[in-house]
Amino acid sequence: MTDILLEISDLVIEYHTDDAVIHALNGINLTIKQGETIGLVGETGAGKTTIARSIMRILQTPPAKFCSGKIVFQDQDIMALSEKEMRKIRGNKIAMIFQDPMTALNPVHRIGDQITEAVGLHNHVSRAEAQIRAGKMLEMVGIPASRFKEYPHQFSGGMKQRVVIAMALACNPILLLADEPTTALDVTIQAQVLEMMRELKERLGTSVVMITHDLGIVAQTCNSVAVIYAGEIVEYGTAEHIFDYPSHPYTIGLFNSLPKLGSRERRLKPIKGLMPDPTNLPTGCKFYDRCPDATKACSLCSPDIIEISPGHSVKCIMREVSS
Amino acid sequence: MLRFIIKRLLLVIPTLLGITIVVQLFIVITPGDPARLLAGNQVSEEEVEELREEMGLNDPFLVRYGNYMKNLLSGNFGTSYRTKSSVLTEMLNRFPYTLLLVCISMLLAVVIGIPLGIYAATHQYSWKDNAAIFGSLFCVSMPSFWFALMLIQALCVKLKILPVAGVDNWKGWILPCFTNALAYAASIARQMRSNLLEVIRQDFISTARAKGQTENKVLYKHALQNAVIPIIMTIGSIFGFALGGSLITEVIFGIPGLGSYTITALMARDYPVIQTSVLFLSTVFCIMLLLTDVAFAIVDPRIRAQYVRRAKKPEKKEPERSVA
Amino acid sequence: MNETVSWRKKSRFAETWRQLKKNKVAVICLFVIIAVVLIAIFAPVIAPYSYEKQDYSSVYAPPSAEHLLGTDGLGRDILSRLIYGAGQSLQLGVISTAIASVIGIIIGSIAGYYGGWKDNLIMRFFDIYQSIPMFLLCVTLAAVMGPSLNNATLAIGIGMIPGPARMMRASILSIREMDYVESAKAINAHSSHIIRKYIVPNAIAPLIVYVTMSIGMNVLAGGALSFIGLGAQPPVPEWGAMVSDARNIMRDHGTLALYPGICIMIVVLAFNLLGDGLRDALDPRLKN
Numbered sequence: 001m002t003d004i005l006l007e008i009s010d011l012v013i014e015y016h017t018d019d020a021v022i023h024a025l026n027g028i029n030l031t032i033k034q035g036e037t038i039g040l041v042g043e044t045g046a047g048k049t050t051i052a053r054s055i056m057r058i059l060q061t062p063p064a065k066f067c068s069g070k071i072v073f074q075d076q077d078i079m080a081l082s083e084k085e086m087r088k089i090r091g092n093k094i095a096m097i098f099q100d101p102m103t104a105l106n107p108v109h110r111i112g113d114q115i116t117e118a119v120g121l122h123n124h125v126s127r128a129e130a131q132i133r134a135g136k137m138l139e140m141v142g143i144p145a146s147r148f149k150e151y152p153h154q155f156s157g158g159m160k161q162r163v164v165i166a167m168a169l170a171c172n173p174i175l176l177l178a179d180e181p182t183t184a185l186d187v188t189i190q191a192q193v194l195e196m197m198r199e200l201k202e203r204l205g206t207s208v209v210m211i212t213h214d215l216g217i218v219a220q221t222c223n224s225v226a227v228i229y230a231g232e233i234v235e236y237g238t239a240e241h242i243f244d245y246p247s248h249p250y251t252i253g254l255f256n257s258l259p260k261l262g263s264r265e266r267r268l269k270p271i272k273g274l275m276p277d278p279t280n281l282p283t284g285c286k287f288y289d290r291c292p293d294a295t296k297a298c299s300l301c302s303p304d305i306i307e308i309s310p311g312h313s314v315k316c317i318m319r320e321v322s323s
Numbered sequence: 324m325l326r327f328i329i330k331r332l333l334l335v336i337p338t339l340l341g342i343t344i345v346v347q348l349f350i351v352i353t354p355g356d357p358a359r360l361l362a363g364n365q366v367s368e369e370e371v372e373e374l375r376e377e378m379g380l381n382d383p384f385l386v387r388y389g390n391y392m393k394n395l396l397s398g399n400f401g402t403s404y405r406t407k408s409s410v411l412t413e414m415l416n417r418f419p420y421t422l423l424l425v426c427i428s429m430l431l432a433v434v435i436g437i438p439l440g441i442y443a444a445t446h447q448y449s450w451k452d453n454a455a456i457f458g459s460l461f462c463v464s465m466p467s468f469w470f471a472l473m474l475i476q477a478l479c480v481k482l483k484i485l486p487v488a489g490v491d492n493w494k495g496w497i498l499p500c501f502t503n504a505l506a507y508a509a510s511i512a513r514q515m516r517s518n519l520l521e522v523i524r525q526d527f528i529s530t531a532r533a534k535g536q537t538e539n540k541v542l543y544k545h546a547l548q549n550a551v552i553p554i555i556m557t558i559g560s561i562f563g564f565a566l567g568g569s570l571i572t573e574v575i576f577g578i579p580g581l582g583s584y585t586i587t588a589l590m591a592r593d594y595p596v597i598q599t600s601v602l603f604l605s606t607v608f609c610i611m612l613l614l615t616d617v618a619f620a621i622v623d624p625r626i627r628a629q630y631v632r633r634a635k636k637p638e639k640k641e642p643e644r645s646v647a
Numbered sequence: 648m649n650e651t652v653s654w655r656k657k658s659r660f661a662e663t664w665r666q667l668k669k670n671k672v673a674v675i676c677l678f679v680i681i682a683v684v685l686i687a688i689f690a691p692v693i694a695p696y697s698y699e700k701q702d703y704s705s706v707y708a709p710p711s712a713e714h715l716l717g718t719d720g721l722g723r724d725i726l727s728r729l730i731y732g733a734g735q736s737l738q739l740g741v742i743s744t745a746i747a748s749v750i751g752i753i754i755g756s757i758a759g760y761y762g763g764w765k766d767n768l769i770m771r772f773f774d775i776y777q778s779i780p781m782f783l784l785c786v787t788l789a790a791v792m793g794p795s796l797n798n799a800t801l802a803i804g805i806g807m808i809p810g811p812a813r814m815m816r817a818s819i820l821s822i823r824e825m826d827y828v829e830s831a832k833a834i835n836a837h838s839s840h841i842i843r844k845y846i847v848p849n850a851i852a853p854l855i856v857y858v859t860m861s862i863g864m865n866v867l868a869g870g871a872l873s874f875i876g877l878g879a880q881p882p883v884p885e886w887g888a889m890v891s892d893a894r895n896i897m898r899d900h901g902t903l904a905l906y907p908g909i910c911i912m913i914v915v916l917a918f919n920l921l922g923d924g925l926r927d928a929l930d931p932r933l934k935n
Contacts, residue, residue: 018669058532062448083538091535098533103526108548108624118534151624167534341775349791457672460923464916466867468874469890469908476901567782571871585783586875589790601787605779612778 003034005175005207006055011069013050016062020279024050026231026286028069029305032175037201037208039218039239041254042228045275048211049099051228052177055209056096057086073175092122095168096177100184101161105152111163112138112148118170137166141196158189165197172204179211194221215258219243227251230276230286237312247314249291285316293318324627328617335609342605343395346598347388391598401595405588410599413584418603420490420580424499424572425565431504432511433558437551439508440515445542447520455516459509467568471502471575488577499576503568507561514557518550525549552623559615563608666928673924676917683914687734694727699882707900719889719903720896728884729910735885736914739800739869739878740862746804748858751811758812759819760846766816773809781806785868789877796885799878803868807861814857818850856926863918870911886911 008030015022025047032038040048053059055071057078071078073094078086098104106114115134120127135145141162152160161181168176178197182190198221201208210222218225218239225242227235227250235248246252253271273290276282284299285291291298295318303317366374375381379390394401400411443455475498479487486495522528523546531545532538573583581600588596620626667673686693695715702722710717716725758769776784788802822828822845831841870887872878879885881892886907893903 056533058529087535087537089535090533096533098526098530100526104530106527106531106545106549108552109545117536121535151628153625154628164530167530337771338775338778341772342778345775345779346787349787352791456923457920460919461916464863464867464912464919466870466874466887466890466908466911466915468871468887469904469911472890472894472897472904473908476897476904480898563777563780564782567780567784567786570782570786571875574875586786589786590876597787597790601779601783604783608780609778 004031005034005074006030006032007070007072008051008055009070009072011051011054011071012067013054013059013069014065014067016065022278023281024064024231024278025054025069026281028228028231028233030226030233030236032207032209034174035205035207036223037210037221039222039225040209040211040228041213041215041218041225043213043275045278046228047231048228049179050231052096052179052209052211055175055177056090056094057081058090058096088122091118091168091173092171093173094175094177095171095173097161097164097168097179097181099180101157101164102184104164105160107152110149110151111155112150115163115167115170118167122171134166134170137170138163140169140200141166158185158193161185161189161193162196165193165200169200169204169206173206176201176206176208177211178208180213181210182217183212183214190217197221215254227254230281231278232286232315234287234315235313237309241309241312245309245312247308247312247319248287248316249293249318250287253290253292324621327620331613331616335606335613338609339602339606342602343392343598344388346601347384347391350594350598351384351387400599403588403596404593405591405596410595413596414581414599414603417579417581417584420578421566421569421573421582422607423496424503424569424578424580425562427496427500428503428507428565429558429562431500432507432561435504436508436511437515437554439512441519441542441547443512443516444519444523452516455512459512462505462509463513465506467502467506468571468575470505471498471572474498474502475575490576490578495576499572499578503565503572506568507565510561511554511557515550515554518553519546522546522550552619555615555619555622559612562611562615566604566608663925663928667924670924670927673921673928676921676924679913679917680921683733683917684737686730687737690731690734694724694730696724696727698723698728698731698884700724700727707896707903716906717902719892723882725903725906728889729886729906732884732886732889732907732910733914735796735879735883736866736869736887736911738796739803739873739885740866740914740918743800743804743807743865743869744858744862746801747807747861748811748854750804751808752815752854754808755812755815756819759816759823769812770816773812777809782868782871785872786875786877789872794877794880796873796879796883799869799872803865803872807865810861811854811857814853815850818853819846822846822849852929856922856929859922859925860919863915863922866911866915866918 008028011025011028012023013025015024028047028051030038030051040051042048050059050064054066055073055078059066066079073089078089081089105111109117112131112134115137116127116130119125119130119133119137123130123133125133131148135148138145138148143159143162143166147155152163155163161184165181181197182193185193194217197208200206208221210217212218222239224238225236226233227242227248229250235242235246235251242251243255246255250271256269257271259265259268271290276286276289282288282299284301285294285303288294288299298317303315305313305315306317306319307313308319379387382390398411400409400414402408403410403413406413439455439459443452443459446452446455475487478485478498485498486492489495490499528541528546531541536545569580570582570586572578573580574586577583581604584596585600585604587593588600700723702718704722705714705718706720706722708714708718708722714724714726716729719725719728754769758766779787785799785802785806788805789799792798792802825845828841828845831845836844869878870885870890873885873887874891876888876891879888881888889907890904893900893907897904
C-alpha cells in the first residue's frame with residue numbers, strides 16, 4: 001500500500017485586487033504519494049505556483065483568499081493548523097525551492113548562515129552543531145565547505161540554486177516543492193542541478209512536486225504528471241501514460257507544439273489562442289475556445305473527471321472510458 | 324578597504340578647492356562696497372580708494388584668489404571686517420555649538436524616524452499607515468522657523484517650562500534640537516517605510532518564511548537588515564539639510580554658533596567671515612558624506628567585496644559533475 | 648481594428664489621471680492648489696484692502712467685521728496681506744522650481760545622453776556644487792545678489808539645479824540600457840526619435856513627482872529666506888516675512904505669526920500630498 005502523503009481536494013483560491021477578482025484555482029484535486037515525483041505542468045498563469053504556496057501556506061492574504069477545499073498533509077488539515085504548528089512544518093517536513101536563484105537568497109547574510117538558520121529552526125542543536133550540518137549540506141550539493149562564509153553575490157546562478165536546494169533539504173523534508181527550479185539556469189547547469197536533485201531524492205527518500213512548463217524535464221524526472229490549465233487539473237496519470245497516450249486536447253496540443261528532432265516539418269504547431277481571462281472565466285469547459293475537438297455541449301458546463309484507464313484521468317467529455 | 328578610504332579621502336581635496344573658487348567668485352561678483360561700508364560715510368573718496376587698494380578689492384580675480392589661497396594654506400583666515408577679531412578663533416569658539424545642535428537633532432531624527440517607518444510599513448493597509456504617512460508629510464511641510472516660534476510661544480512664554488532663548492543650561496537645547504529633528508525624522512521615516520515595503524516583496528523573504536522562520540525574525544533579521552542600508556546615505560544628505568537649517572535655528576533660539584555668525588556676516592558683507600564660514604561648513608559636510616560612504620561600503624557586503632583585498636585566492640575550480 | 652487603435656490612443660496622461668482620481672486626498676490637494684493660484688491671480692479683486700494701506704487708528708486690532716483677521720502693527724489688514732502674499736509664495740516656489748528644472752533637465756540630459764568627458768565634467772562640477780549645504784548656498788547667493796523677492800527666487804532656483812539634473816541623467820542612463828531602446832536602434836531609429844518616443848516619456852514620471860514636491864520645498868526655503876530678511880522686502884507681504892515681522896511682538900499678539908505660518912503650511916502640504924499621490928498614480932507597483 002502506497003502511503004498518501006498529501007491530498008488536495010476541491011481547492012478554490014482567489015486573488016482580490018482593487019480592480020477585479022482573479023480566480024486562480026478552480027477546484028484542484030491532487031494526490032501525492034510517498035516517494036513519488038509528480039510533475040505539475042502548465043503555462044505561466046495556470047496556477048502552479050499558487051498551489052505550491054497554498055500547500056506551504058505562504059500565500060499573501062490579502063490579496064489571496066482561500067475560498068474552499070481541503071489540503072491534508074499526513075492526516076493533518078493544513079488550513080486548520082495554527083501559525084505556530086504550520087511553522088513547524090515549513091522548512092522541516094515540507095520545503096520549497098523558488099524559481100529565481102538570483103533573488104532567492106538574502107544578499108547580506110552569508111550562505112552558510114542561511115543554511116544554518118534552516119537547521120537551527122527545526123532542530124534543538126547548538127549553533128556549532130548546526131553549522132557543521134550546514135557544511136555537510138553544502139558538500140552534498142557539490143559546494144566546498146570552505147565557501148561557507150561567502151555571500152550570495154559571490155556565487156554563480158547555478159551554484160546559488162544549489163545553495164537553495166541545500167537549504168531546502170537541510171532538515172530532511174518528506175515533501176519538496178520545486179517551483180521551476182531550473183527555468184532561470186542555462187541548459188548545461190540545468191542538467192547538473194536536475195541530476196543532483198535526483199540523487200538526493202533517492203538518497204533521502206523525498207517526495208517531490210516538480211513544477212515546470214518544460215515537458216523535457218518532466219520526462220527526465222517524474223513518475224506521475226498532472227497537467228494544469230486555467231486553475232484546474234485537466235489530466236493526470238503516470239508519466240508513461242501521459243507521454244504515450246495524452247488524452248486531453250490541451251495535453252495533446254502541448255506535445256504537438258514541441259519541435260521534434262529529425263522531423264521535416266516546416267512550421268511549428270502552437271495551440272492557437274490564449275488562456276482565458278482569470279477574472280472572467282467561461283462557465284463551460286475552460287479550454288473550449290482553443291480546443292479543436294470542441295462541441296456545443298462543451299461550452300455549457302464544466303466537464304467531469306473521467307478515469308479512462310486505471311490511474312489515468314481526464315477532465316473532458318469527449319473522452320470515454322477504455323479498457 | 325583602506326585603499327577605498329584613502330581614495331575617497333583624496334576626492335575631498337579637489338572638492339574643497341572647487342568650493343574655495345566658487346566662494347571667491349561669489350564675493351568678487353557681489354555688488355556693494357565693503358571698503359565704503361568699513362570706512363563709513365565721513366571718509367573722503369580718496370581715502371576709501373586707498374582702503375580699497377589695501378584690501379585688495381581692485382585686484383583681478385586670480386590675484387585675489389591667489390592671495391586668498393596663500394593665506395589659507397598658512398593658516399591665516401583673516402580678521403572680521405565687523406568685529407576686527409580673528410575669524411579662526413571666533414569659528415573655533417562657535418563651532419561646537421553648531422556641531423552639538425546638528426548631532427543631537429540627527430540622533431533624535433534617527434531614533435524617532437526609523438521605528439516610525441518600520442511601524443508604518445508593517446501596518447501597510449491600515450489607517451495607522453495612512454496616519455503615519457500623513458503625519459510625516461505634515462511635519463515636512465511645516466516651516467521650521469514658524470513651528471519653532473509657536474513652540475517658544477507655547478512652552479516658554481505661556482507655560483514658562485523652557486527658557487525663551489540661549490543655551491546656558493541644558494534645557495535651552497531641547498526646543499532647538501526637537502524642532503529640527505521633527506522634519507528630519509519625517510524624511511527618514513518615509514524613506515525607511517518605502518525601503519522596507521520594497522524589500523518585503525523580494526523573493527528571499529518568501530524563502531525565509533518557507534524555512535519556517537517566525538514573522539518577527541523575518542522582519543527584523545531579514546527585511547530590516549536589507550532595508551536599513553540605504554538609510555545611511557539618506558542620513559548623509561539630511562546632515563547637509565541640518566547644517567543649512569542651523570543658520571535659521573541658531574538665529575531664532577539665540578545660539579552662539581556658526582550659523583548665526585554666518586547670517587550676521589552675510590548681512591554685513593563681512594567677506595573674510597563669509598568665505599571661511601562657507602568653506603568650513605562645506606568641509607564638515609564633505610567629511611560627513613565621506614563617513615557615510617565608508618559606512619555604506621563596510622555594511623553592505625556586496626560593496627565591501629569590491630574593496631577588500633582577498634587574503635587568499637578564491638577557489639577557481641568548481642566541480643564539473645555533482646558530487647555523489 | 649478600431650478597438651486596438653483606441654486602446655493605444657489612451658495616453659499615459661489619461662491613465663495617470665484615472666489612477667489619481669481614485670486618491671481623494673490628492674484630488675483635494677489639487678483643488679486647494681488651484682484655489683491658491685486663483686487667489687494669487689485675483690488678489691487685487693478679492694482682497695478687501697490694499698496690502699500696504701496703513702491705518703494708524705486701528706493698530707493690532709482684534710478680528711472684527713471690518714478686518715476679518717485683525718490688523719498688524721501698522722494698521723494693515725491681515726487678511727488682505729495674506730491674500731496678496733499667496734502670489735509671492737507661489738512665485739518663490741513655482742518659478743524657482745521652473746528655473747532649476749529647465750536648466751537641470753538640459754544639463755542632466757547632456758550628461759546622460761552623451762556620456763564621456765562631458766558627463767564626467769558635469770558630475771565633478773555637481774559634486775562640488777552639492778558639497779555646499781543647499782540652504783547655505785541659497786542664503787549666500789541671496790545675500791550676494793542683494794535682498795529682494797526676485798533675487799531670492801533666482802537664488803533658490805540656482806541652488807536647486809543639481810536635483811533635477813541628476814535625476815534626468817539617471818533616468819537617461821537607465822533607459823538607454825533598456826532593451827526597447829536597443830530594439831529601436833536595431834531598426835535604425837534616429838536619435839531624436841528615440842529621445843522623443845522612449846526616453847522622454849519614461850524619464851518624465853519621476854521628474855513630475857520630484858518637481859511637484861520641489862515646489863513645496865522651495866516655498867519653505869523662500870519663506871525662510873524672507874524670514875531672515877533676504878527675500879521679499881517690506882512692504883511686500885510675503886508670508887515668511889510676515890512671520891518675521893510678528894516675531895518681536897509675539898508675546899502680546901501671538902496670532903499675527905500664526906496665520907501666515909498656517910498659510911505656508913497649507914500650500915506646502917498640498918503640493919507634498921499631491922506629489923505623493925502622483926507617485927502612487929504613476930507607478931502603482933509602488934503602492935500595492
